[in-house]
Amino acid sequence: MTEALYFLDCYLTEFEATVKKVADGKFVVLDRTAFYPESGGQPGDTGKLVRESDGAEFEVLYAGRFNGEISHEITGENVSAGLKAGDKVKGFIDWDRRYRHMRMHTATHVIANVIEKEAGAQITGNQLSLDQSRVDFSLETFDRDKFAEYEKIANDLIARNNPINFYLVSRKEAEKSFQG
Numbered sequence: 037m038t039e040a041l042y043f044l045d046c047y048l049t050e051f052e053a054t055v056k057k058v059a060d061g062k063f064v065v066l067d068r069t070a071f072y073p074e075s076g077g078q079p080g081d082t083g084k085l086v087r088e089s090d091g092a093e094f095e096v097l098y099a100g101r102f103n104g105e106i107s108h109e110i111t112g113e114n115v116s117a118g119l120k121a122g123d124k125v126k127g128f129i130d131w132d133r134r135y136r137h138m139r140m141h142t143a144t145h146v147i148a149n150v151i152e153k154e155a156g157a158q159i160t161g162n163q164l165s166l167d168q169s170r171v172d173f174s175l176e177t178f179d180r181d182k183f184a185e186y187e188k189i190a191n192d193l194i195a196r197n198n199p200i201n202f203y204l205v206s207r208k209e210a211e212k213s214f215q216g
């Protein structure tokens with residue numbers, strides 16, 4: 037399995053890795069990666085891979101998880117030059133884009149928490165993007181005025197500039213804590 041460096045350090049913007057395999061000449065699997073693969077409503081990272089031996093650059097269009105593996109889709113004039121298994125590469129994340137997604141992600145957690153507390157509504161889905169994000173809730177009734185209130189509470193919470201903690205839990209632990 038690919039070592040998920042973005043879990044160990046979500047502020048990691050550059051890393052070194054070895055190509056494990058390349059499918060169809062453009063889907064690259066690495067032994068380790070800091071590219072966040074699309075999941076949980078957060079888009080996959082973009083950026084580039086640079087081969088150490090000759091400096092050839094491969095633009096990463098998309099990172100996603102397929103059959104349990106993290107795949108980096110590459111494009112650009114060098115694709116025909118072919119990355120191959122065993123190549124050593126340096127990866128660079130498009131950090132401006134990723135950091136905006138991280139901020140959006142945290143903001144949706146804040147608003148989801150406020151709405152859960154104030155309205156007892158559960159989040160049912162979400163979709164993040166750079167400029168706007170959507171969060172779905174199961175609500176008994178929809179009251180637009182209430183939403184202005186939730187927005188204010190959420191903005192007040194953010195203005196307090198509290199530290200943000202995140203931690204990894206096993207699926208079992210996560211399911212347990214969400215039941216309680």
Ligand SMILES: [Zn+2]
Nearest residue numbers: 076141142145
């Ligand atoms: Zn989340």
